Amino acid sequence: MLAAQRKARILEEVSLAGAIRITDLAEKLGVSEVTIRRDVETLANQGMVDKVHGGVTSNSLSSTLEPSFDSTSKKEQGAKDAIAKLAFELVRPGMAVALMGGSSVYALAKLLKDLPNLTIVTNSVPISDLFAQSPRGDQTVVLTGGVRTPTDSLVGNITSEVFSRFNLDLVFMxxxxxxxxxxxxxxxxxxxxxxxxxxxxxQRFVVLADHTKWGMRGFSSFASFEQADVVITDSQLPKTALASLNESVRDVRVAQIR
Structure with a gap:
């Protein structure tokens, strides 16, 4: 693994975990602790992470770090599957549905594969590939163009232009x-x-967000709580957070997980 690849993986792991030990990073990346410490030193000098005794933590700049689709798809899978089942209840045959990128929406896409008479518009390469594996004659799947992100989503002016041509019943994001x-x-x-x-x-904007998303801030906000028609989360969300959502969102649904 090249040094640049190692550093990218370190940033990804720190972004996902918030804090991680040097020993754990060395094991995950299959290199020595000395090598990890050297990489962390470089990243800390660049202001990308903070060094702590025996480990490394994210800092305020972590709001700009975007983990890959592969890494996020392995996190909180039970919660995402439970959320997807509730989201599936909102979809009916004959609808035009937008499925945006990310692992939570991908979990929903797996359930929608067998639902007839759907028109799917997506900016997610993995979701497009999923439907292409077993295409149905009564489903139409449109993959937008655009610039590819680490989450394998297509974004930018081309993507927005494609979506501007449609009137959608639901968008899952x-x-x-x-x-x-x-x-x-x-x-x-x-x-x-x-x-x-x-x-x-x-016509309806639905957010799929497991409990680990609470309290996190990405670099750029794309919607307020009040703009969401439905938010689907899971039962591990703290009660205070759920109360906050209920104050602002018209319809909050909680998926039960063990």
Whole structure:
């Protein structure tokens, strides 16, 4: 693994965990602790992370770090599957549905594969690939163009232009962060701009967000709590956070997980 690849992985792991030990990073990356310490020193000097005794933590700049689709898809899978089941109840045959990028929406896409008479518009390469594996004659899947992000989503002016041509019944959207003051947010400024445009094209805006998203702030907000028609989260969300959502969101649904 090249030094640049190692540093990217370190930033990704720190972004996901918030804090991680040097020994754990060395094990995950398959290199020595000395090598990890050297990489962390470089990243800390660049202001990307903070060094602590025996480990490394994210700092205020971590709001711009965007983990890959592969890494996020392995996190909180039980919660995402439970959330997806509740989201599935909102979809009916004959609807035009936007499925935006991210692992939470991908979990929903797996359930929608067998639902007839759907029109799917997506900016997610993994979701497009999923439907392409077993295409149905009664489903139409439109993959937008755009610039690819680390989450394998397509964003930018081309993406927004494609979505502007449609009138959508539902848009399902994940979020990097969910904060009572900052709303729903992304580390990617262009992705936030794209999300804002897509929300305008849909009759109902549905956010899928597991409990780990609470209190996190990405670099750019794309919607306030009040703008969401439905928020689907899971039962591990703290009671105070759930109360905050209920104060601002019309319809909050909680998926039960063990």
């Amino acid at each position: 994940g979020t990097h962060g969910m904060d009572s003051e900052f709303g729903f947010s992304s580390p990617n400024l262009v992705e936030s701009e794209t999300n804002r445009e897509v929300i305008k094209r849909s």
